Amino acid sequence: DVKVTQSSRYLVKRTGEKVFLECVQDMDHENMFWYRQDPGLGLRLIYFSYDVKMKEKGDIPEGYSVSREKKERFSLILESASTNQTSMYLCASSLWGQEQFFGPGTRLTVL
Amino acid sequence: KNEVEQSPQNLTAQEGEFITINCSYSVGISALHWLQQHPGGGIVSLFMLSSGKKKHGRLIATINIQEKHSSLHITASHPRDSAVYICAVRDKGGSEKLVFGKGTKLTVNP
Numbered sequence: 001d002v003k004v005t006q007s008s009r010y011l012v013k014r015t016g017e018k019v020f021l022e023c024v025q026d027m028d029h030e031n032m033f034w035y036r037q038d039p040g041l042g043l044r045l046i047y048f049s050y051d052v053k054m055k056e057k058g059d060i061p062e063g064y065s066v067s068r069e070k071k072e073r074f075s076l077i078l079e080s081a082s083t084n085q086t087s088m089y090l091c092a093s094s095l096w097g098q099e100q101f102f103g104p105g106t107r108l109t110v111l
Numbered sequence: 112k113n114e115v116e117q118s119p120q121n122l123t124a125q126e127g128e129f130i131t132i133n134c135s136y137s138v139g140i141s142a143l144h145w146l147q148q149h150p151g152g153g154i155v156s157l158f159m160l161s162s163g164k165k166k167h168g169r170l171i172a173t174i175n176i177q178e179k180h181s182s183l184h185i186t187a188s189h190p191r192d193s194a195v196y197i198c199a200v201r202d203k204g205g206s207e208k209l210v211f212g213k214g215t216k217l218t219v220n221p
Contacts, residue, residue: 031207042213043197050207058208088152096207099144099159105152 003027004103006091012109019078021106023091029101031094032074034058034066036087037105043090049074081110113138117198117212124219130185132215134198137179144209145172145183146197154197157183188219 007022023032034046035058045058047066055066063085067075074093078085086109092100114137124130134143145157158165158172160181165172169188174181185192195216199209 040213043199043209043211045208048208090152090154092154094207097142099156100209101156102146102154105154107152 004091004093004101006089006103006106008106009104010107010109012111013078013081014111015082017081017110019081019108019110021076021078021089021091021108023074023076023093023103024072025074025093025101026072027093027101028071029093029095030071031096031100032068033092033094033100034064034074034076035090035092036060037090038087046076081108083110086110113140113200113202113210115198115200115210115212117196117215119215120213121216122218124188124217126189126219126221128188128219130188130192130217130219132183132196132198132217134181134183134212135179136181136198136200136210139176139179139203140200141203141205142201143174143181144199144201145181146199148195148197148214150194157196185217190219190221193217193219 004025032049035043048056049068065077089106091103094100116135142161148154169186171184195214197214198212
């Protein structure tokens with residue numbers, strides 16, 4: 001079974017802090033994704049990576065950056081957390097043209 | 112950009128009922144996904160289809176490419192089917208990005 005793990009289930013940070021969210025997949029997938037999910041808005045793509053060191057902006061990249069130094073790991077970075085970044089963050093991975101496998105999610109609260 | 116509409120937004124059913132959730136999209140696609148999200152956040156892929164029909168246990172997914180419409184059916188519904196069901200489409204053109212519907216919240220009462 002494909003396993004996608006995220007570093008934390010719940011995280012509380014203060015405004016202005018730098019926040020790292022880590023995602024690891026164990027099935028050698030080329031593609032990895034970071035989404036945020038908010039009530040009434042559904043899932044929105046923040047960033048996408050299709051290979052090591054390659055990244056592509058999604059629909060809402062402002063305020064976020066990403067890093068993919070190894071194929072299995074995709075990190076989401078909030079350079080200076082703000083309260084409007086309080087959300088559920090979901091990571092996913094896939095092979096080209098195939099279904100996406102999701103991690104359990106990180107519920108981030110920024111105070 | 113593709114727009115994905117799901118209906119209904121909320122659905123309450125009695126155990127044993129036949130359930131249908133609908134999904135419409137605006138632009139041609141390479142594939143459509145149905146996903147399930149239980150309370151607590153985890154999302155599981157149920158189906159990926161580009162034509163016809165797929166069946167897995169009590170779940171059936173159909174797609175009509177000409178009408179840009181897909182349905183997810185649940186036969187003999189059970190309280191454990193209670194979840195949010197999300198439709199997502201992948202545009203033609205080789206992108207791996209998905210466009211998501213807002214989801215349908217299903218509650219099945221015993």
